Amino acid sequence: MKTLLSAFFIGLALPVAAADISSFSLDNGMQVVVVEDHRAPVVVQTVWYKVGAADEVPGKSGIAHFLEHLMFKGTDKMKAGELSATVTRNGGSDNAFTSWDYTAYYQRVAADRLPLMMEMEADRMRGLQMTEDDVATERNVVLAERNQRTDSDPDALFREQMRAAQFLNHGYSIPIIGWRHEIEQLNREDAFAFYRQYYAPNNAILVVAGDVDPDEVKSLAETYYGPIEPTVGLQDRVRPTEPPQLAERRMTMRDARVSQPYVTRSYIATERNPGDQSEAAALEFLASLLGGDGATSYLGQALMFEDPKAIYVSAFYNGTSVDLGSFGLVIAPVPGVSLEEAEIALDATIAKFLEEGVDLEQFDRLKTQLRASLIYEQDNIESLARGYGQDLTIGLSIEDVKAWPEVLDAVTPEDVMAAARRVFNKSNAVTGFLMPEIASEDMQKDAVQ
Amino acid sequence: MKPFISVIAGATLAIVGAISPVFAQIDVQEITTEAGITAWLVEEHSIPFTALELRFKGGTSLDRAGKRGEINLMMATLEEGAADLDAQGFAKARDSLAARFDFDANTDSVSISARFLTENRDEAVALLRMAIMEPRFDQAAVDRVRGQVLSNIESNTTSPNEIASSTLNALAFGDHPYGSSPSGTTETVSGLTPEDMSTAHTRALVKDRLYVSAVGDITEPELAELLDGLLGDLPQFGPELPPYVAPALTGGVTVVPFETPQSVVMFGHSGIKRDDPDFIPAYIANEIIGGTRESRLMQEVREKRGLTYGIGSYLVPYAQSEVVLGQFSSGNAVTAQAIDVVKDEWRKLIDDGISAEELEEAKTYLTGAYALRFDGNAPIASILVGMQMSGLERDYIVHRNDLVNAVTLDDLNRVVRELYKPEELTFVVVGQPDDLKSD
Numbered sequence: 001m002k003t004l005l006s007a008f009f010i011g012l013a014l015p016v017a018a019a020d021i022s023s024f025s026l027d028n029g030m031q032v033v034v035v036e037d038h039r040a041p042v043v044v045q046t047v048w049y050k051v052g053a054a055d056e057v058p059g060k061s062g063i064a065h066f067l068e069h070l071m072f073k074g075t076d077k078m079k080a081g082e083l084s085a086t087v088t089r090n091g092g093s094d095n096a097f098t099s100w101d102y103t104a105y106y107q108r109v110a111a112d113r114l115p116l117m118m119e120m121e122a123d124r125m126r127g128l129q130m131t132e133d134d135v136a137t138e139r140n141v142v143l144a145e146r147n148q149r150t151d152s153d154p155d156a157l158f159r160e161q162m163r164a165a166q167f168l169n170h171g172y173s174i175p176i177i178g179w180r181h182e183i184e185q186l187n188r189e190d191a192f193a194f195y196r197q198y199y200a201p202n203n204a205i206l207v208v209a210g211d212v213d214p215d216e217v218k219s220l221a222e223t224y225y226g227p228i229e230p231t232v233g234l235q236d237r238v239r240p241t242e243p244p245q246l247a248e249r250r251m252t253m254r255d256a257r258v259s260q261p262y263v264t265r266s267y268i269a270t271e272r273n274p275g276d277q278s279e280a281a282a283l284e285f286l287a288s289l290l291g292g293d294g295a296t297s298y299l300g301q302a303l304m305f306e307d308p309k310a311i312y313v314s315a316f317y318n319g320t321s322v323d324l325g326s327f328g329l330v331i332a333p334v335p336g337v338s339l340e341e342a343e344i345a346l347d348a349t350i351a352k353f354l355e356e357g358v359d360l361e362q363f364d365r366l367k368t369q370l371r372a373s374l375i376y377e378q379d380n381i382e383s384l385a386r387g388y389g390q391d392l393t394i395g396l397s398i399e400d401v402k403a404w405p406e407v408l409d410a411v412t413p414e415d416v417m418a419a420a421r422r423v424f425n426k427s428n429a430v431t432g433f434l435m436p437e438i439a440s441e442d443m444q445k446d447a448v449q
Numbered sequence: 450m451k452p453f454i455s456v457i458a459g460a461t462l463a464i465v466g467a468i469s470p471v472f473a474q475i476d477v478q479e480i481t482t483e484a485g486i487t488a489w490l491v492e493e494h495s496i497p498f499t500a501l502e503l504r505f506k507g508g509t510s511l512d513r514a515g516k517r518g519e520i521n522l523m524m525a526t527l528e529e530g531a532a533d534l535d536a537q538g539f540a541k542a543r544d545s546l547a548a549r550f551d552f553d554a555n556t557d558s559v560s561i562s563a564r565f566l567t568e569n570r571d572e573a574v575a576l577l578r579m580a581i582m583e584p585r586f587d588q589a590a591v592d593r594v595r596g597q598v599l600s601n602i603e604s605n606t607t608s609p610n611e612i613a614s615s616t617l618n619a620l621a622f623g624d625h626p627y628g629s630s631p632s633g634t635t636e637t638v639s640g641l642t643p644e645d646m647s648t649a650h651t652r653a654l655v656k657d658r659l660y661v662s663a664v665g666d667i668t669e670p671e672l673a674e675l676l677d678g679l680l681g682d683l684p685q686f687g688p689e690l691p692p693y694v695a696p697a698l699t700g701g702v703t704v705v706p707f708e709t710p711q712s713v714v715m716f717g718h719s720g721i722k723r724d725d726p727d728f729i730p731a732y733i734a735n736e737i738i739g740g741t742r743e744s745r746l747m748q749e750v751r752e753k754r755g756l757t758y759g760i761g762s763y764l765v766p767y768a769q770s771e772v773v774l775g776q777f778s779s780g781n782a783v784t785a786q787a788i789d790v791v792k793d794e795w796r797k798l799i800d801d802g803i804s805a806e807e808l809e810e811a812k813t814y815l816t817g818a819y820a821l822r823f824d825g826n827a828p829i830a831s832i833l834v835g836m837q838m839s840g841l842e843r844d845y846i847v848h849r850n851d852l853v854n855a856v857t858l859d860d861l862n863r864v865v866r867e868l869y870k871p872e873e874l875t876f877v878v879v880g881q882p883d884d885l886k887s888d
Binding site (some may be wrong): 041085093109136138139260295296304332335373 | 493500529536537540541544547549564566593596600603708710711713741742743751752753755756758779780810813814815816818819820821824825826827
């Protein structure tokens with residue numbers, strides 16, 4: 001099978017993205033990006049606000065996400081729920097999402113409904129209205145959401161604890177949905193204050209993707225978003241920074257609902273920065289080399305194949321953030337291997353990787369896949385458009401986003417090893433064990449049966 | 450892996466087909482190869498890759514007695530070594546070609562989804578053929594994947610969602626394959642051998658239960674040649690499918706105590722077959738009751754009362770049964786109240802029916818939403834293969850919206866009265882709900 005194993009080169013250079021991307025700004029400061037895809041008569045409008053959970057004031061955790069929910073209540077022109085109902089009546093779907101660095105609202109509809117979507121989205125940028133009743137009911141919905149997505153899921157609770165331990169001072173330490181005791185206290189005034197300060201055209205990016213003409217989008221955007229007044233004096237985000245980490249951080253969490261124990265470690269890592277994405281690109285390769293496909297990754301080969309101590313092992317990197325990125329490792333041991341042994345095996349494998357360096361064949365395969373991904377991603381323009389929105393809200397420029405595939409393609413094995421030596425520093429990390437509650441585990445099983 | 454979820458996906462695909470003028474441009478061709486394989490093809494040459502979808506009817510329901518989980522484990526091990534490549538060699542070869550293969554096992558089918566580049570299509574398909582025709586099922590590979598499956602099975606025992614769904618499945622279907630987890634149990638999976646994998650392989654992947662669609666940068670003759678090379682040597686026939694089973698959901702509440710801040714609630718009763726002439730009105734009714742954010746259940750349970758983050762209902766037509774299902778989670782203090790709201794909604798359906806306005810809104814939504822699904826090679830390939838499995842013709846895409854628009858209010862309310870049965874609505878609650886006990 002020699003022929004199959006030899007690398008196929010997807011052209012000599014990166015394929016040129018087929019998606020046409022254009023961008024411009026309105027006079028009030030709103031940035032607009034248009035991603036064209038004329039294969040289907042569909043359009044997705046997303047408005048991204050450069051504000052998220054990491055911008056909340058202490059004691060008000062969850063307000064960015066709570067406001068996101070309240071944005072579906074009424075405005076001066078629309079009654080509560082009318083926006084979503086209108087989208088649905090037009091055969092579309094809509095939703096919103098909040099992260100630490102951004103909050104975004106989208107509608108996916110037939111391309112000829114774009115003007116209506118813009119009219120409604122522009123309306124709620126400044127015209128939000130809500131009653132005390134709306135706020136009280138929606139707070140219960142958010143508490144139910146927290147119940148469902150966090151409090152019922154030991155993995156989610158554990159991630160929340162890990163994150164809180166990782167950041168001592170930065171807003172990345174809080175959960176996006178908020179701490180339960182603080183969600184319970186969020187009120188209408190909090191929501192409006194946050195809204196008035198951050199929801200403005202000069203703090204927003206409009207991304208329109210699909211079967212549209214950029215000139216038409218421009219004229220529509222000028223009509224609907226153009227007249228909205230900007231917030232005067234809105235500064236770039238400057239958040240509290242982390243003090244030096246002086247002590248290794250470790251935690252053990254037990255929960256009766258855990259069946260498969262695991263160890264995870266998260267290191268603070270360099271993030272993508274405007275004009276400077278090369279370290280982040282090297283870390284992307286490091287994550288794929290160590291923890292991509294289990295059968296080919298360094299950790300997978302060592303810990304699942306050669307000396308099978310793990311049922312699952314992975315590495316991941318998140319560098320798309322305003323302030324700090326993170327690099328993570330996880331190992332779930334096979335029965336009979338303790339978490340302590342698993343961690344030792346993981347550390348030994350990382351140490352061995354630092355000695356041996358990059359497997360050049362594996363590195364070539366990743367480069368091949370990178371080039372192919374630029375072809376495959378043209379089939380999913382929404383995902384491409386989402387990438388633009390995320391990248392721009394964290395402060396990257398259109399040029400940075402366009403250059404990213406080339407920056408990735410330029411990474412060398414030496415770059416990867418240099419980045420690895422910088423990131424693998426335990427005094428820059430938090431390590432966590434998630435385990436079953438031994439005492440009540442058997443009791444729990446009886447109840448289930 | 451989970452019967453309810455996987456079949457919901459299949460049901461959605463079946464109803465999706467629809468057309469607006471815009472989809473006149475989706476030209477679905479049907480080809481039959483020399484080896485007798487029928488496939489649907491949409492040529493789309495603007496991006497140099499092809500999405501190929503293969504489905505085999507039967508799925509995990511073909512597990513032999515005492516071997517529950519064998520087809521699930523077999524599908525998960527297909528990619529773990531084939532012909533002269535071991536698991537790692539296979540993965541390296543696949544990655545060198547930048548091909549993407551997914552193997553999955555569902556209640557009524559197994560699926561193979563592949564995407565490959567035009568520039569190395571022959572090599573990618575040759576590699577896929579090795580996985581499909583010459584899997585090795587090495588002991589080490591079977592053991593490694595078995596370890597992952599056993600870990601999942603163990604995790605399911607402490608997952609409220611899994612406990613709810615397996616409890617409701619067991620109530621509804623008993624000893625029928627639909628009544629137990631397709632992943633199998635710790636006991637059955639621990640006993641599976643490489644030989645069982647080979648047997649499961651010849652039972653599940655057979656030509657007369659095969660459905661194929663392809664969308665992308667490939668022509669009719671190229672696809673025909675590809676399919677014969679890839680699948681022509683599969684066995685022709687498989688074992689008999691399991692018999693029909695009527696869901697035994699007759700009402701009542703079953704509480705499974707579980708320490709967690711909220712209760713997971715699943716509810717359901719008998720449903721409607723996909724090929725029933727009333728399926729379209731039933732589908733519209735479900736959209737109104739629990740299909741969208743604007744549905745009655747979402748409005749009553751979430752928007753007006755704040756009792757849940759989300760609630761939905763589904764028509765689930767299995768190959769050999771059919772149910773109506775719903776699901777939500779609520780804080781333990783308000784679970785009983787939320788269940789009462791759901792029961793009230795079921796009663797209101799029968800007492801008051803659905804209004805002309807609701808029907809019109811649902812028609813507008815459903816006929817408008819159709820086109821939005823056909824938005825990429827991979828999604829279109831998936832829709833097309835789902836249509837074939839549901840016995841729909843290619844032109845269903847063209848007249849599906851007419852079928853929706855033709856439903857009258859009288860039709861709809863007649864079907865509602867036949868389909869929805871307040872006294873049979875059966876609830877499974879996993880949690881520590883206040884003021885609620887099994888009856």
